[in-house]
Amino acid sequence: MAVLRFRALVLTVCLVCFYAPTPSSSASSGDFLHCLSASIPSKLIFTQSSPSFTSVLAAYIRNPRFSTPGTVRPLCIVRPTNASHAQATVLCGRRHGVRVRVRSGGHDYEGLSYRSVQPETFALVDLANLRSVRVDRARATAWVDSGATVGELYYAVTKASGDRLAFPAGLCPTIGVGGHFSGGAFGLLLRKYGIAVDHVIDAVLVDAQGRLLDKKAMGREVFWAIRGGGGESFGIVLSWRVRLVPVPPKVASFIVPVSVNDGAVDVLTKWQEVGPALPDDLFIRVIVTNGWASFESLYLGTCDALLPVMRGRFPELGMNRSHCREMSWAESVLYVCVGSGQPIPVTDLLNRTTSMDTSYKVASDYVRRAIPRDVWAEIFGWLAKPDPGIMIVDPYGGAISAVPEAVTPFPHRGGVLYNIYYMNSWAAGNDGEPNVRWIRDLYAFMAPYVSKNPREAYFNYRDLDLGRNVVVGNVSSYVVGKVWGEKYFKGNYKRLALAKGKIDPNDYFRNEQSIPPLVPVSLISNPVPDSAIRRKVSCCERENLEFYW
Known part of the structure; x- marks a missing residue:
């Protein structure tokens, strides 16, 4: 029996109407919770009726945008303290038809580790207790x-x-x-x-x-x-x-802000040529927002060694000895992250809390050919509009570019000049529609100047605007996943889907942008009849038939 492989560029309407996960029944949810309680200490299980449920769920939500009453919340939260608790949650979930999502406590820009976009019954495995x-x-x-x-x-x-x-x-x-x-x-x-x-x-x-x-x-x-x-x-x-x-016991860092009035457009245009070609010990990223470009650096050496490199390779920046600070590598992480220009105690690395005052939306791009100066002037204009966001550009070159694309799933290697991160934020509780529109409009404006075929994106800057999974026969569609998957993974997407088919052919672990399994139909339990798939995708253009999802 052949299973339809439908066209890579699927209509957006298909993406919306086809995502229809089957919720588990109340009985199976109850059986799942009973199964958990037989294998995991009750103090590690938080059901929706538990007094601590809301606080435990909110503890590692980093974007208030996804903590509203309308957010689809988990049936329960499990906080394992050893591997057996995670194993038991998966076994109970498989037995009683409840999927799990997994949260490690980080930023998760689309919140997919702890929420579902569509109504779905799922449990959250929160790994906050496993932090050794x-x-x-x-x-x-x-x-x-x-x-x-x-x-x-x-x-x-x-x-x-x-x-x-x-x-x-x-x-x-x-x-x-x-x-x-x-x-x-x-x-x-x-x-x-x-x-x-x-x-x-x-x-x-x-x-x-x-x-x-x-x-x-x-x-x-x-x-x-x-x-x-x-x-x-x-x-x-x-x-x-x-x-x-x-790393050396002392490294050098600097932060040099340049305003538009002082030539930021010209300096940033020059940075595109210089940043990816500097000695590998030197990294200079740029934060661009509201009339300023802030150049922030880490150098694996001393200020005395850094200064002649900057004078010889990037004199346009005007960096001098007064800008340079020496500190340990760990201190430099905080120095550049906070961007205050002041040293910060290394113990602040242990701070797990973040502000919940603002919601945000992000997107990303990769640049393989330098953007012309006049376009940068327009970009600065975008960043001066009402509700402006920020762009952060990180130079590539050196070791990241020396690794072939297929060595790891992360494919953005040789030929990349830099990555772009776009973000806009707004006060929690406010309508963020203008801010999200700003991101989308700027992203559309940038299309001619960034990578193409595919337009690459960084998975850790996850963006559901790129596409989301479609479930066909209770398995995410491989071909529909290509719409977003090849942007993140380029030619590695198919190999990832084959690996998924080896370890999880029935697609138990899934979310709106998880890798779909690519497996022969004979290996899928209860494969959906071809006629049913044909009915479900009748609004989409079809191609040839293959023995793959």
Whole structure:
């Protein structure tokens, strides 16, 4: 029996009308909760009737936009303290028809780790209690649990190594490790050492059968997939073993703001040429907003060594000795993240709290050809409009670009000049429609100047405007997923879908942008009849038939 493979560019109306997950019945929900209570201590289970349910759910919601009364909330929250609790939740869920979503406590721009866009019965596995970091200084490795933040990882590494070791992940200390690593994870060390998943050497995964698997047991393809192929697609990654990287005991950082009146357009235009071609020890990103471009840097060396590099390679910035500060690598993370120009105690890496005063919307792009100066002048005009947002541009080149695209699922490597992050925010509780429209309009304006075929995006800046899954026969459609999947993963998308087919062919772990399984129909339990699929996709243009979803 052949199963229809429908066209990659599916009409938007199809995306809306086809997403129809089947909720579990009240009886099965009750059976699921009873099953949990038989395997997991009651203090780790929070049902909607529990007094602490709302506070536990809200504890790691980082975007108030997704904490409104209309948000689809989980049936219950499980906070495992060991692997058996996560395994039991999956086994109970499979037995009683309740899916699980997994939250590691980070930013999750679309909130898909703890909410559903459409009505659906699901449980939330919240990994906040699994946050251990175990550093082996002699081997320059560490095991870090998915519920830890990158700030906690950085703090443990710098304390265990005497400021001699680091890890190349994101800048913001409150990012949750589990979701962050699952999307690739780049930060200030990307030009010297690449990204986080380039340094993941083992992991512990709970799969859809409730098995506990390490690198060897999960197999080469699944281990490849979890290192950048997106969270909540292949199972619950409980812990990661990572290789640490050497850094000098003191590094140099600077923050140099330049206004439009002082030539910011020209300096930023020049940065496009300079930033990706600087020595690998030097990283300079730019925050652009409301008439200013702020150039922020990390250099793996001293100020005395940095100054001649800047004078010779980027004199247009006008950076001088008064701008430069020396500090430990861990301190530099906070210095650049906060951007106040003042040193911040390294203990602030342990702060897990974030402001809930503002809601926000984000998007991303990749640039492979320098944007002309006159276009940058227009962009500054966009950033001076009412309700302006920000753009952050991160230079590539160096180590991140030296790795071939297929080595990890994260494909944005050689040929990329820089990544663009767009964000707009508004006061929590206010109507954010003008702010979201600003993002969408600017994103549309940028189309001629960014990567094409596909227009690339960074998975950790997740954006549902790029598309969302369509469920056909209780399995997410592989071809519909290509609409968003190839933007995030380019040619790696199909390999990810094949890996998903190996570890979770029935698509138990899924959300609106999880990887669909690509498997022969014979391996799917209760495959949907071809006639039913034909009826369901009758509004979409069809192509040839294959034995794949």
